[in-house]
Amino acid sequence: MTLQNELAPQFTLPNENGESVSLADFKGKNVVLYFYPKDMTPGCTTQACDFRDAYTDFSDLNAVILGVSMDDEKKHTKFIEKHELPFSLLVDEDHEVAEKYGVWVLKKMYGREYMGIERSTFLINEAGIVVKEWRKVRVKNHIEDVLSYLKGAK
Numbered sequence: 001m002t003l004q005n006e007l008a009p010q011f012t013l014p015n016e017n018g019e020s021v022s023l024a025d026f027k028g029k030n031v032v033l034y035f036y037p038k039d040m041t042p043g044c045t046t047q048a049c050d051f052r053d054a055y056t057d058f059s060d061l062n063a064v065i066l067g068v069s070m071d072d073e074k075k076h077t078k079f080i081e082k083h084e085l086p087f088s089l090l091v092d093e094d095h096e097v098a099e100k101y102g103v104w105v106l107k108k109m110y111g112r113e114y115m116g117i118e119r120s121t122f123l124i125n126e127a128g129i130v131v132k133e134w135r136k137v138r139v140k141n142h143i144e145d146v147l148s149y150l151k152g153a154k
Helices: 042-053 055-060 073-083 096-100 142-153
Strands: 012-014 020-022 030-035 063-069 088-091 104-109 112-117 120-124 130-134
Touching: 012 088, 030 042, 030 142, 042 055, 042 063, 042 073, 042 142, 055 063, 055 142, 073 088, 120 142, 130 142
Parallel strands: 030 063, 063 088
Antiparallel strands: 012 020, 030 120, 104 112, 120 130
């Protein structure tokens, strides 16, 4: 499944404060929408902190960052507070939005198969079009890749 060059699937999800956040709220801005498996795990923490550390760079490019996982509001709040994240984390407990973006997939770990979120990032432009997608993301250097693509898209 690829969404590149298509209108991004619309959604409304609660954030860490229980407030409804819709993709439509960000029309006129670039949106970095990243899906990750779980709060407080090593890879997800590194990724969130990398986005945090580059937050000003993204803001300077008219971009907002939104993280999405199946964790609840309470876990998101702890994660944000512990790592001083300056962006919202959205709750997708029933993985409905993950499915719309094609990141709810069969995963394997230690010989066990299960369904879960595949670490993925989508860059959505000011008009709501997915201009770039990164699937099966490796955390190392990922934020630099997203930033440099965004700089080039300007």
